[in-house]
Amino acid sequence: MSDVLAIPALAVAGTDLALEAQAVTASGVALTLEAPASRWSLRARTAQALSGVIGRAVPARIGETLDGIACLGPDEWLADLPAGTALPDGAGQPVSVVDISARGVVIRVEGAGAATVLSSGCPLDLDRFAVGRATRTVFETVEVILWRESATVFRVFVWRSFAPWLWHALKAAERG
């Protein structure tokens, strides 16, 4: 065990940050750890090329989302599909279909102050971040993908090992 210094009540305590199923931020916004789902990193030169291989429509503009698929870059999409959903692997095709279901988790940030809580560490202007939009960005030093589901719900995709830090940083946010 590493030495854990006694940290007074005011500070975020302990070096063993752990994820919880649910929490409420210091500002009263709900955090929920979403259940596992079927998630894929999809790559192709064009939306049409990808669409043809996986048999699903995909958004063509960066930032747009469509039926669980977000366009993150000119040749990159994130698919967030119900658990158990399989996709063709595109063997031999000029595409890349990679299962990343276990790579990360999704933290659901829900409440009137959701955007404000995320603004504690995310430099984007989230007041102006449209519902239905998704993008890769950062929360302080941690890379995340933000997906705005509604005016009061953001979903935050984060790699597994960064999730406890992010969870507790969000939980500590006092505005929101």
Add this chain to the structure above:
Amino acid sequence: MLLIHCPYCEEDRPEVEFVYGGEAHIARPLDPATLSDEEWEHYLYIRRNPRGRHHERWRHTHGCGRFFNAVRDTVSDRFEQTYKAGEPRK
């Protein structure tokens, strides 16, 4: 913190999403074996480091992930413009 216009995302984004990539428009020689030691040294190590207009590479690492080129004034630290990789020098 600067705002940088990503030519792929087509919007201004905060600098912390980006990583600097050194001087732009230095293409890797197609057949390095044909280069003299001096030519190879020049490709590897010699940079313009201008005072003023500088063509440089950035990558929107924590965004769309793309490398692109920018013209930035090294004195004022202002971006004049950014453009997609592969486009001619502006």
Add this chain to the structure above:
Amino acid sequence: MSGYRLPAGGRVNRAAPLDFTFDGRAHSGFAGDSLASALVASGQMLFGRSFKYHRPRGILGMGTEEPNALVTVDRGGAGPGWGRRTPNLRAPSVPLYQGLTAQSQNRYPSLKFDLGAVNDRLGAFFPAGFYNKTFMWPRSAWEKLYEPAIRRMAGLGASPTERDPDHYDATYAHCEVLVVGGGLAGIDAALAAAADGGRVILIDEQDELGGGALSDQALWGEVADKTMALRRLGNVMVLTRTTAFGYYHQNFVGAVEQLTDHLAPAQASGARERLWRIRAGEVILAQGAIERPLVFDGNDVPGVMLSSAGRALAVRYGVAVGRAVAVMAVHDSGWRDALALKAAGVNVVAVIDLRGEVAADLVAAVRGAGIAVHLGHAVTQVAGRHGVSGVTFAPGGTGQGQQLAVDALLMAGGWTPTVHLWSHAKGSLRWDDTWGAYLPDVAQENCRAVGAGAGAWDMGAGLALGTLPGPKPIWQTKAFVDFQNDVKARDIDLAVREGMRSIEHIKRYTTNGMATDQGKTSNLNGLQIASGSLSKPVTDIGLTTFRPPYTPQTFGALMGHHKDALFQPIRKTVIDGWADARGAVFENVAQWRRARYFPQGGEDMHAAVARECLAVRQQVGMFDASTLGKIEVVGPDAAEFLNRMYTNPWKALAPGRCRYGLLLREDGFITDDGVSARLAPDRFHLTTTTGGAARVLAMMEDYLQTEWSDLDVWLTSTTEQWAVIAVQGPLARAVIAPLVEGIDLAPGAFPHMAIREGTICGVPTRLFRVSFTGELGYEVNVPAEHGRMVWEAIHASGQAHGITPYGTETMHVLRAEKGYVIVGQDTDGTLTPDDAGMAWAVGTKKPDFVGKRSLARPDMSAPGRKQLVGLLTEDPQEVLEEGAQIVADPDQPVPMTMLGHVTSSYHSATLGRSIAMAVIADGRARDGQVIHVPMPGRTIRARVSASTVFYDPQGSRLDV
């Protein structure tokens, strides 16, 4: 009321008395007081000792500009070793709360009797440039004599030694208009901006809006009405106790909001401060102006202060600055202040003005208030040391002096618009004769200045002087310019006489403006004095650069979230909790926390590692390798891409097989390595070093996107998709066999350096048969969510075979016994494949790969290069220190010629002796030679082994 509290008036709440202590003495004040106003109210004029001469000092100003009254506030700890002690706080900016505990600084043994004040008597020995000159004295004298004495005597508050128990909040904010400064100009600007409907943020450093208007009772109603109007608007956010400390590119403004420091510690909860990172469409600077002191002999005696300070004390706090007060003015504002003080009930006895003529209405009003008027006069002397006991003033400063019995003297030297933030954002300035100061001119950002800070406020008329005229020559006066750094007018004059011409040189030579107040009260006076000494207009002298922070900020606020447990993400694998529960000792590798070894029954690291190593060599061990970087490379051109990136050939690698890959930078030096598998013709599973994962992915993306964008191949980080369990040792197959389905584990069907896909414990696996130990081994890759379950299943299955969990230290020993390199430990960015003894990994027939051309440069094969070799100490129990230097001849004089250094060194339980690797010039040619490792007090002899492989050189243990 006793002391100096006026019977009525002020914005303090007289129904809410507050107790506090200063230097251990009990005082009381009211809610709404600052520490400074409460102390003055109780008769305390002496606040501290000056930096260099230890002169007694009172307050100079009542705002952010205050240079003198710096105090340490102790808000108590939270247990032993924890403390909330903040030095160098400006007493006028410390809001009073019940139980506040403050101490004065820079005095020994007490504020009233201070030994360091002898420096003041020796002032002739501490002229401008003292430090520069002192450095030229004998060095030994500086080190032994002067520096210790100066350090003890000089300085401000002491840094806290306790840990800070508080936490700090941080946030980004976005708005269409940001207004900095909540005086009336700022309030009006915010109201106007809000009418456009956009988001408006108004920030002000004080605890209530109003700024200078708080010192003008006639404006209180307007401030209250407009503050109410602002608070009613849904699109305006008002932040008080918030200081904009820096203004950066593209309207990015940093500010710190104080959340708890104004509350009694028991009432404080939540974060202490919040860092605001604000991006604004437009910035409106309404920072107001700061009054300038007058420079004359004795202007630093406690009780001599800015006229605006006397006014704030009287009007805002209901405190008389003295029993009998005089005003020394060269500006109309001093006359207005005299009237305001008088109206508040302060006994103002005289207004002295150097000007022969002053607006008739002011003169009439002051005379009408019963205050004596002395036009064309200047104060020439101040009596008293710990407080003013009287002043002498004379016509033109040089004529026959008269004495006046006063206990406070207010200085009205004119106003300096606050252009700090304007200048941070590279806005240009122009000199304005009316103000005698620089005003904002052309903005570089979408920014404008309003109010007094823009020169657009009626402050009255006045002179802009360097020094007041006086009877003595400048070098005989103690007329202070920079109160915090103890810079006198004569120091600036001396700097000019010693050849300094630019204000930047004068600043550094005299330290004028270099204290924590950044010259808020001294810059302009310093410029004027230099201008006089050089006989050049002020505009030819230049202006020093304003830099963030506007006022000092705590490290905590700047760190924001990144403190204590949230200091930085500590990445843990899904198996970390199992290791933690088993008492593993951890080490940090990049951002990862990794189990280093698993001590049992009080074992030390040596014993635990020896046991773990022997278990792997003799039975079987298991190791969490999940932190290895992983990249999925997919697309028709995947093999072509890897062939260009890595030194060795990849195109012919059959699906189902693995290959060790060595990655160079374009300069030919090793940057990473790892074993990768071909899963399908167009799909590879790459591994990288733990620390190299992000760097390698970025490097590969760079080549792919910018050099070879014609290739149809894509890279996806899968580091965290897979948990990786290394099962290593002669019994490894027996351990996993009962758990694996769909994979034939027989050696012929599944040889070393192969990969198979199937299931383990019912979940999908990519099963690698690879080894970083030299033993039969597997690396079980399973989706991370199943990692812990599979780990535990393997551990259970292994019980019958004596399975032993091992950590990174054992992994290091095992691989070193086999001579396997760790990139970043045995290599340092200057080793070629040949230097590292890995020429075998370079595909010499390949026309090109990253770094190939560099390997052909003459230096890369020149003799004398350092090569990685093995080292065996002559004493087998001697374990060399990693990093130790190596020499050929231990008897040569220092500095010795170094041949290289030890890169890896361990005790090998398997071999019963120590082993090491080292990089040594021409190392392989020294095979069998003795080299020497000089250590403190002794030299260790060791023999070079051209081969780094100490165990099973034939590799027969892999082939089972």
